[in-house]
Each structure stands twice: as structure tokens, then as C-alpha cells.
Amino acid sequence: MHERRFNPANLERLDNPERRKTLPPEQILRLLPVQPEDTILDAGAGSGYFTIPAARMTEGVVYALDVEPQMLEVLKSRVEEQGLTNVERKEGPLEAIPFADGCVDHVIASMVLHEAEPFTQGAAEISRVLKPGGHLLCLEWEHKVTESGPPPSHRIPSEQMEEALKEAGLEVVHRENPSDAIYLLVARKQ
Numbered sequence: 001m002h003e004r005r006f007n008p009a010n011l012e013r014l015d016n017p018e019r020r021k022t023l024p025p026e027q028i029l030r031l032l033p034v035q036p037e038d039t040i041l042d043a044g045a046g047s048g049y050f051t052i053p054a055a056r057m058t059e060g061v062v063y064a065l066d067v068e069p070q071m072l073e074v075l076k077s078r079v080e081e082q083g084l085t086n087v088e089r090k091e092g093p094l095e096a097i098p099f100a101d102g103c104v105d106h107v108i109a110s111m112v113l114h115e116a117e118p119f120t121q122g123a124a125e126i127s128r129v130l131k132p133g134g135h136l137l138c139l140e141w142e143h144k145v146t147e148s149g150p151p152p153s154h155r156i157p158s159e160q161m162e163e164a165l166k167e168a169g170l171e172v173v174h175r176e177n178p179s180d181a182i183y184l185l186v187a188r189k190q
Contacts, residue, residue, distance in 0.1 A: 023110075025050050031137060034054075043126065065097065096125065126170075146181040172186070
């Protein structure tokens with residue numbers, strides 16, 4: 001595992017009451033115009049924080065992509081506990097998403113683009129797999145010192161992220177700051 005990647009030993013950080021208060025997944029997912037048959041890719045799905053509520057929003061497939069097999073096993077258990085049948089797990093890196101061009105309606109990239117080497121490659125891959133008119137929901141750490149999260153040297157300033165998304169063919173249509181340490185962007189593929 002390279003130094004930017006999330007350590008599965010810290011799994012409890014991904015789903016805790018404080019995070020749910022700051023980043024309520026169901027509320028955040030409402031920013032995407034999900035239709036009943038839409039296909040969603042949760043890139044860097046981790047333990048399923050966004051995968052599980054996304055699977056309840058669509059009858060289409062929700063692909064849970066993660067580079068870490070241990071995270072996908074945790075996700076498998078959680079999906080089974082919830083009785084969901086439309087989640088498919090896939091192992092792979094954000095820099096080379098193992099999907100065909102233009103195959104998903106929406107991509108969720110929560111706190112994961114800063115782990116891509118380089119993050120611009122991750123943004124390009126997200127754009128590649130999105131259908132024209134598809135949307136990206138991107139949550140990332142603002143470039144500042146905070147008590148939690150990755151070191152500032154691993155973080156991507158929001159302005160730099162917006163530029164990278166634009167260069168990848170995505171237009172930012174919504175932006176907000178759920179906290180002073182986190183920014184949220186919704187971008188649409190041209």
C-alpha cells in the first residue's frame with residue numbers, strides 16, 4: 001500500500017457518528033439526479049458508507065470499487081446484512097478503473113481522489129467511465145491542517161480540483177463546504 005492510501009486498520013473512522021453528522025450520506029446523495037434504473041460507481045467504496053444508501057436509490061447496479069480486498073470483504077458483509085442485491089464489488093485502482101468507457105450514470109468519489117497517483121489521472125478515469133450527461137459527486141479534504149484526515153501535502157485545494165475536473169471534461173454545477181475541512185463538488189460530463 002502506498003503512503004496516500006487509506007489503511008484498512010482504521011476502518012472505524014469511515015463510519016462513525018461524527019462523520020454521519022458532518023456528511024449524512026443519504027442527504028448528500030440527493031445532490032445527484034439519480035433515476036430508478038441508473039448505474040452508479042462508488043470509486044473508493046471502502047466499507048460502503050455511500051454504496052449502501054446509493055443502492056437504495058436505484059434499481060440499477062451500484063458498483064463498489066476499491067483497491068483494498070479487505071475493504072471489499074467488509075462491504076460484502078454489510079451489503080448482505082442489508083439484504084441488497086444490486087451491489088457488485090470490483091477490485092481495482094482509481095488510476096485505471098476496470099470498466100468500459102461511458103458505462104455508468106453517476107460516480108461517487110468520496111475522500112479518494114487525493115489517493116490517486118496522480119489525482120488528475122483519477123479524474124480522467126472517472127470522466128472516461130461516465131456516460132455523457134452523467135454526474136460525479138466528489139468529496140475531498142481542503143488543503144489545510146486539521147485534526148483528522150490526511151496530511152496537507154496529500155490534500156488537493158478545491159480550486160485545483162475544479163481545474164482538473166474541467167480538464168477531464170467535467171463541468172462543476174454545484175459546490176459547497178460541509179465543514180471547513182471538506183469540500184463537495186458535483187460535476188457533469190459534457
